Amino acid sequence: SSELTQDPAVSVALGQTVRFTCQGDSLRRYYASWLQQKPGQAPLLVFYGKNNRPSGIPDRFSGSSSGNTASLTITGAQAEDEADYYCYSRDMSGNPAFGGGTKLTVL
Amino acid sequence: QLQLVQSGAEVRRPGASVNVSCKASGYNFIGYYIHWVRQAPGQGLEWMGWVNPNSGVTNYAQNFQGRVTMTRDTSITTAYMELTRLTSDDTAVYYCARESLEYDNSGFFSTWFDPWGQGTLVTVSS
Numbered sequence: 689s690s691e692l693t694q695d696p697a698v699s700v701a702l703g704q705t706v707r708f709t710c711q712g713d714s715l716r717r718y719y720a721s722w723l724q725q726k727p728g729q730a731p732l733l734v735f736y737g738k739n740n741r742p743s744g745i746p747d748r749f750s751g752s753s754s755g756n757t758a759s760l761t762i763t764g765a766q767a768e769d770e771a772d773y774y775c776y777s778r779d780m781s782g783n784p785a786f787g788g789g790t791k792l793t794v795l
Numbered sequence: 796q797l798q799l800v801q802s803g804a805e806v807r808r809p810g811a812s813v814n815v816s817c818k819a820s821g822y823n824f825i826g827y828y829i830h831w832v833r834q835a836p837g838q839g840l841e842w843m844g845w846v847n848p849n850s851g852v853t854n855y856a857q858n859f860q861g862r863v864t865m866t867r868d869t870s871i872t873t874a875y876m877e878l879t880r881l882t883s884d885d886t887a888v889y890y891c892a893r894e895s896l897e898y899d900n901s902g903f904f905s906t907w908f909d910p911w912g913q914g915t916l917v918t919v920s921s
Contacts, residue, residue, distance in 0.1 A: 721907035730914050736907035786840040
C-alpha cells in the first residue's frame with residue numbers, strides 16, 4: 689500500500705477546473721511533485737516543489753500544499769489533459785514513494 | 796539535450812535475469828541520482844531503488860532486496876539495473892529517471908524526477 693493517497697478517478701467537463709489531491713503525513717515536510725502519464729508513454733513531470741512548472745508545461749497546471757495534502761489544479765482542462773496523474777514525494781522513512789494515481793477523464 | 800535513453804524490450808523465462816541500461820546525456824551524469832521505477836500492466840508506479848553515479852552507492856526498496864543490483868559506468872554515462880530470479884509478476888515496463896532535490900528556506904524538501912527514460916518492457920513468460 690502507498691503512503692501517499694490519491695483518488696482513483698476524477699472527471700471534468702472540457703474547459704472546467706479540476707483538482708487532484710495527494711495525502712500523506714510526509715507531506716508536512718516534503719513537497720509533492722506531479723507526473724502526467726498518457727497511455728503507452730513515460731511519465732512526464734508537470735509540477736514540482738513549492739511553485740514550479742517545468743518548461744513547456746502549460747500555465748493551466750498549478751500546485752499547492754497545505755498540511756498533509758498536496759494539490760494539482762488544471763484550470764480550463766483540455767482534451768489532451770486526459771491521462772493518469774501521480775503524486776510523488778518521500779515516505780516517513782525518507783524513501784521515494786508514489787501515490788496510487790488518479791485517472792482523469794475529460795468529458 | 797537532457798535525456799535518458801533505455802535499452803530495448805526483453806523477453807525472459809521464469810528464473811532468468813534481465814539487465815536494462817539507461818544512457819544519460821545533456822547533463823553532468825555524476826551530479827544526480829538515477830532511480831529505477833517499474834509499472835506492471837494496468838498498475839501504478841513502483842519505486843525500485845537508486846544508484847548514486849558519483850560513488851556507486853545504492854539504496855533498494857525492500858521488495859527488491861536480494862534480487863536487484865544497480866550499477867553505473869561513468870565513462871559512458873550509463874546506469875544499469877539487473878533483476879534476477881524473474882517471475883511472471885516481474886512483467887512490467889521499467890523506467891529510469893533522474894532525481895533532483897533541494898531544500899527551501901522554510902525547511903521543506905523538494906524532490907522530483909525529470910527526465911524519464913522511454914521505458915523498457917520486460918516480459919517474463921514460459
